[in-house]
Amino acid sequence: MSEPLLDQDFIARLERLELVSRKIVSGKLKGERRSRRRGSSTEFADFRPYVPGDDLRFLDWNILGRLDRLFLRVFLEEEDLWLDILVDASESMRWGDPDKFTYARRVAAALGYIGLVQQDRVRVSAFSSRLRPIFGPARGRRQAKRLLEQLESLDVERGEGTHLAPSFERFARTGGRTGIAVVVTDFFDREGVENALRPLVARAATTDVFVFHVLAPQELHPEVAGDLRLVDLEDGEAAEITVSRPLLDAYQRTLDRFRGTIQMRCRSAGMHYVSAPTNVPFDQLLLGYLRRRGLLR
Amino acid sequence: MTPIWWLLAFIPALVLLYFLKLKREEVTISSTLLWRRSIEDLHVNAPFQRLRRSLLFWIQLLGLCLLIVAIWRPRCDSVAISGRDVILAIDVSASMKARANGATRFELARDEALALIDRVGRSDRLMLLAYAQEVETVQTLTADRALLLEALSRLSPRDLPTDFPAVVETLSQIARGLDSPDLWIIGDASHGGIEDISGEAERFQYRYVPVGESVANVGIVQADVRRTYGHEVRSELFARIASTFDEATQWTVRLLWEDRIADAREVSLDPKGREGVVFDVSSLKAGRVTLEIEAEDGFPLDDRVVLFIEDPQPIRVLIVGEENPWLDDVLRSSTEVRSARVAKESFPPAELEREILEANPPVVVFDRWLPETIPPAPAIFIGCRPNDGTASVDYAERDWPAIVDWDRLHPVLRDLAFESVRIRRGEVATGAGVGFHCLVDAADGCLVSAQTRPRPGGGTVAAIVLGFDILESNWPLGHFSFPLFFDNAISWLGQAETQRRSRWATGETLVASPRDIARSGVVVEFRDPAGDKRSAVVDSSGRALFGRLERAGIHELLVDGKVVDRFAANLLDASESNLEPRLLKASAEDGDAAGESGAPAGPVVAETSIRASRDLWPWFALAALALVLIEWYVYHRRTYI
Numbered sequence: 001m002s003e004p005l006l007d008q009d010f011i012a013r014l015e016r017l018e019l020v021s022r023k024i025v026s027g028k029l030k031g032e033r034r035s036r037r038r039g040s041s042t043e044f045a046d047f048r049p050y051v052p053g054d055d056l057r058f059l060d061w062n063i064l065g066r067l068d069r070l071f072l073r074v075f076l077e078e079e080d081l082w083l084d085i086l087v088d089a090s091e092s093m094r095w096g097d098p099d100k101f102t103y104a105r106r107v108a109a110a111l112g113y114i115g116l117v118q119q120d121r122v123r124v125s126a127f128s129s130r131l132r133p134i135f136g137p138a139r140g141r142r143q144a145k146r147l148l149e150q151l152e153s154l155d156v157e158r159g160e161g162t163h164l165a166p167s168f169e170r171f172a173r174t175g176g177r178t179g180i181a182v183v184v185t186d187f188f189d190r191e192g193v194e195n196a197l198r199p200l201v202a203r204a205a206t207t208d209v210f211v212f213h214v215l216a217p218q219e220l221h222p223e224v225a226g227d228l229r230l231v232d233l234e235d236g237e238a239a240e241i242t243v244s245r246p247l248l249d250a251y252q253r254t255l256d257r258f259r260g261t262i263q264m265r266c267r268s269a270g271m272h273y274v275s276a277p278t279n280v281p282f283d284q285l286l287l288g289y290l291r292r293r294g295l296l297r
Numbered sequence: 298m299t300p301i302w303w304l305l306a307f308i309p310a311l312v313l314l315y316f317l318k319l320k321r322e323e324v325t326i327s328s329t330l331l332w333r334r335s336i337e338d339l340h341v342n343a344p345f346q347r348l349r350r351s352l353l354f355w356i357q358l359l360g361l362c363l364l365i366v367a368i369w370r371p372r373c374d375s376v377a378i379s380g381r382d383v384i385l386a387i388d389v390s391a392s393m394k395a396r397a398n399g400a401t402r403f404e405l406a407r408d409e410a411l412a413l414i415d416r417v418g419r420s421d422r423l424m425l426l427a428y429a430q431e432v433e434t435v436q437t438l439t440a441d442r443a444l445l446l447e448a449l450s451r452l453s454p455r456d457l458p459t460d461f462p463a464v465v466e467t468l469s470q471i472a473r474g475l476d477s478p479d480l481w482i483i484g485d486a487s488h489g490g491i492e493d494i495s496g497e498a499e500r501f502q503y504r505y506v507p508v509g510e511s512v513a514n515v516g517i518v519q520a521d522v523r524r525t526y527g528h529e530v531r532s533e534l535f536a537r538i539a540s541t542f543d544e545a546t547q548w549t550v551r552l553l554w555e556d557r558i559a560d561a562r563e564v565s566l567d568p569k570g571r572e573g574v575v576f577d578v579s580s581l582k583a584g585r586v587t588l589e590i591e592a593e594d595g596f597p598l599d600d601r602v603v604l605f606i607e608d609p610q611p612i613r614v615l616i617v618g619e620e621n622p623w624l625d626d627v628l629r630s631s632t633e634v635r636s637a638r639v640a641k642e643s644f645p646p647a648e649l650e651r652e653i654l655e656a657n658p659p660v661v662v663f664d665r666w667l668p669e670t671i672p673p674a675p676a677i678f679i680g681c682r683p684n685d686g687t688a689s690v691d692y693a694e695r696d697w698p699a700i701v702d703w704d705r706l707h708p709v710l711r712d713l714a715f716e717s718v719r720i721r722r723g724e725v726a727t728g729a730g731v732g733f734h735c736l737v738d739a740a741d742g743c744l745v746s747a748q749t750r751p752r753p754g755g756g757t758v759a760a761i762v763l764g765f766d767i768l769e770s771n772w773p774l775g776h777f778s779f780p781l782f783f784d785n786a787i788s789w790l791g792q793a794e795t796q797r798r799s800r801w802a803t804g805e806t807l808v809a810s811p812r813d814i815a816r817s818g819v820v821v822e823f824r825d826p827a828g829d830k831r832s833a834v835v836d837s838s839g840r841a842l843f844g845r846l847e848r849a850g851i852h853e854l855l856v857d858g859k860v861v862d863r864f865a866a867n868l869l870d871a872s873e874s875n876l877e878p879r880l881l882k883a884s885a886e887d888g889d890a891a892g893e894s895g896a897p898a899g900p901v902v903a904e905t906s907i908r909a910s911r912d913l914w915p916w917f918a919l920a921a922l923a924l925v926l927i928e929w930y931v932y933h934r935r936t937y938i
Contacts, residue, residue, distance in 0.1 A: 231324070
């Protein structure tokens, strides 16, 4: 049996957290948070002129009596929140020390758990060359165990490369709901990041999109030397190199450019870019960094 | 080396490259995406990246160009050949076997000859000659390179000395028969003789290509075994050792009898000096003796000499004529002489003719009596004279001829005195020319003489003629010179005739007289040191002629396939053992002198070797090989996707 993604102590600490969306979200069930959509909850929000067809129960009779005009009282409606978690399950994620896939699943598990506990609708999907749902949508604490089991049993998809664009497009098409979307990936897609992010950019108008860029420390600072034949884990492509200082410098420049491009694209589309090196302790990322960034409170 | 061999030399280089192919460590990573981009970034930002991108192409292109140029075989013709007919003479004398820096002089000369053959135009003809003592035609004039190369490959150095004046004389005669040929001589110039060239040959011009460098050498330049007859018969081996070292040297000279060490001497030599050494070989039995110097120089041929010694044999003397007790007593008293008297009526004895035929005749003493036909044997004539001498001699009778002088240096008269010898009657001779040597002079003629007589079939035989009857003198009475004279005379005559030559020098014509050769139908052959057999030429006198000895070592004489005699041939040539290039030095000196007189003489020395001045293609081929190496390096060291 695989190792548990979250231990009990950490789960206990997650109990006190809740996900925060800066977007107004709507749901079919009243959740534990207020949406920006004015509705029929008990918390007053505003008045608005009456129009035929409005529910007369919300008519403010005091104003009618005083001003002889019809106004309706508008209340903030409490809604459930959609939390979509997309985990990169391409082979490139099963690499690094600590490996990126475990790290990504722990992020998904933790955020999913928080969402389920807070009665949000949680949906988890895995993707490599295509998007495939692995959990939900579901909500409620009772679903947490199943979520963790699903994530623990999740493995990378062998023999398939990373194709972000079709996966994200499918997510954008099938979702259609507002809330929070969390994407955990290393972005190693030969077809480029620009195209891949485009569907998420469209989705970001209604959804808080958090992009977790997971990289192993060996990718951030390669410790290689000599004459090497580098073989790609996903497609077996080889690159023969002779490690030299200029080449390492070039790699560092390429990596910075790679990360900078993703970050800039995310920012311009109102998405949140979260750099997640796997050597940064997981609890530090979740409890410290994400709280500061406003995803959790 | 021909081009094909050069190209074949590339194969091991390529195989080596294959085995040296870079083995990269294989590392699996999450994605090569970033590395690919890094490499592209590196290439894009590298200086001259356009050039670098196609560096391999340029290297390959340049390598191909170099190979094409190499196949084109560029030449650097600093010395041009202009003649239509080219005569090329290669030195094959013994000194061409001298080795320095891993190659013999002959190998260097052959390379030069190959270069010259390559340089000659396709329509021109070339004649290939070899020379040492004589000039030998290896290949007549031909434009067929294959024939020339084949003839050149057959050529090998001999163990012969060089007779350069004779060679130049012959070459000049050959050249006269052609229309202004180019004449090239390739040799080591380690021989003199240019000053001895005279006549037409002195004006004869040729290009001399010297090969090899000066090599310091020590060698045995003379050696012989001689028996000394005197109070004690001894056999001694005389040898002379010469050095061309610039410093004083000391060498160990060993004497071996049948490969066992018999004696050894230390010999000290002055710079470029010579020294004699004598070994007493009297105690050695008949057999092969080897004299060798423990020297590791570049010319081993003269470090070893092989000789044959024989057991001492008493000299047989046949006395014929009147009774002579004095003479009989003297000859009987000598242990080294075995004398016998023959009656006049039974002379010549039957065995004498056979002994003469076998070149082993006794010394015949004609005492006041002569047969009708005097046999061709060494002889002493007492009171009578031969009538078949090679010199013209006149005789005149004298009473009381007074002895006035004698040749004290002649071996027969060594340590003798004739002051008190008185002769009542005698004949004095007056002769001249080759074949007559006066030993004892009277007042108006020669009283005792050494003469030569013709030998049937060629050659001469020695004789001593006493122009008086010893019984008509006081010589036998109390004069020590009387027994000593006959002892010396018999030794001298017997030694000259009966002692077999212990050594032969290469270049000489080997002549042998085996016992059974006179029989008809026998097969007489010589086998040289290399094992090659050659039929002997048997002349009318029954001597077997081998011809010129070209190889040092032991030659065997075979009669009907059975070895009957052995002969040792050695270089023994001081000039050939001197490996310094003296010829060109002498030529330069002569050239200076000639310059003053304005007469052309001597060789035109090629300033550089034919080989060095001609072929450039090996350098292009090497450059192409270097480029292949660079291309390999660049290809495997580069970073690519």
